[in-house]
């Protein structure tokens with residue numbers, strides 16, 4: 001299997017519950033096991049500000065599913081949790097599950113770009129990732145610890161358990 005880091009995000013319909021339900025759905029995914037999960041974080045919306053704060057987390061899974069197969073399975077989980085695609089770009093959502101890293105692989109296809117294109121600038125990704133994997137080195141050789149040094153925290157807060 002492969003170690004895959006996923007970014008979870010929600011800012012609609014009881015976001016904490018959405019993230020918890022997503023973790024259960026991931027644990028029930030075929031050929032997939034959750035190895036570790038970060039704390040839950042409250043974060044200010046990146047993009048349009050006229051939406052609620054997000055709850056974000058990063059989870060490490062071990063899976064045998066191929067990248068595009070995993071992507072489809074994650075999109076199904078998002079749909080099962082009421083995700084409705086609206087026209088507004090970067091609008092609020094009930095549940096987002098992004099593939100941040102898929103082992104050491106670099107994937108550039110129309111359907112999937114890994115490492116996730118925005119992860120290096122997103123405190124709501126980098127800090128939860130650092131919490132569970134402080135020694136992480138990205139496929140391009142960049143150290144997560146170096147990215148953290150350059151990333152403004154933007155009011156990110158750990159949600160007390």
Ligand SMILES: CC1(C)Nc2nc(N)[nH]c(=O)c2N=C1O
Nearest residue numbers: 009043044045046047054090124
């Ligand atoms: C709309 C956009 C870019 N902004 C976000 N902003 C935050 N804080 N967290 C997210 O998960 C998130 N996801 C997004 O897709």
